[in-house]
Amino acid sequence: MLKVLLGLFLVLFSVNNYAKEIIVNVINQLGKGVPNVVVYMEPSIKKQVVPPSDIAIMDQIDTQFSPHILAIQKDTQVKFPNSDSIKHHVYSFSAAKTFELQLYKDLQADPLLFSKSGVVELGCNVHDWMLGYIFIVDTEYFSKSDRNGKVKFDLPLGEYTIKIWSPLIQEDIEALATKVLVDDKKSKHNIILNKALLPNLLEYENLDEFGDYK
Numbered sequence: 001m002l003k004v005l006l007g008l009f010l011v012l013f014s015v016n017n018y019a020k021e022i023i024v025n026v027i028n029q030l031g032k033g034v035p036n037v038v039v040y041m042e043p044s045i046k047k048q049v050v051p052p053s054d055i056a057i058m059d060q061i062d063t064q065f066s067p068h069i070l071a072i073q074k075d076t077q078v079k080f081p082n083s084d085s086i087k088h089h090v091y092s093f094s095a096a097k098t099f100e101l102q103l104y105k106d107l108q109a110d111p112l113l114f115s116k117s118g119v120v121e122l123g124c125n126v127h128d129w130m131l132g133y134i135f136i137v138d139t140e141y142f143s144k145s146d147r148n149g150k151v152k153f154d155l156p157l158g159e160y161t162i163k164i165w166s167p168l169i170q171e172d173i174e175a176l177a178t179k180v181l182v183d184d185k186k187s188k189h190n191i192i193l194n195k196a197l198l199p200n201l202l203e204y205e206n207l208d209e210f211g212d213y214k
Helices: 002-016
Strands: 019-027 038-043 055-057 059-061 064-066 069-073 076-079 088-094 097-103 112-114 118-124 131-137 142-144 150-156 158-165 178-182 188-192
Touching (some): 019 038, 019 178, 038 069, 038 131, 038 150, 055 069, 069 076, 069 142, 097 112
Parallel strands (some): 069 131
Antiparallel strands (some): 019 150, 038 158, 076 112, 088 097, 118 131, 158 178
């Protein structure tokens, strides 16, 4: 009897720890992949997650935030170095994190803890055109889509909800959430956008209206 129970335990243990490769494609209304979109997988059964130990970086380079979009897990610390030779005054009034940092060259500020999920929009009081985002997710399974709109995950089997975020997406983000079953049968999932994206940072210089810039 003991051997049977031990065998059952080992089977269940191996299933729960089995990692399946899943590919998520973010596709626009023209059928093309959308890069730089935050894609994250929320398991239906939440487990206790160890807070991240790595410190994320949101730099200032050539009077721009780098990266433009930083995706992090909840309870991650973020450091704000200043790689420019001039002063920056970074701030956010977002509900997920309100702060301001005066960043002088060669003066390192302490990292900030981001413990609430959501979007943190960054600006600079010295350089009005600077705009960046920190997107905080409450799951350990997240990444940003590559230049082909693709993200790969290695996930334990089970039910998940695929969610995405980008400041360029115009449609209802919640409506794009998709429940999927991660099993041995299907390894690719597509998230299709129905509306055109807002102009991005590179396209902005060719536009007349500042209000569309994201």
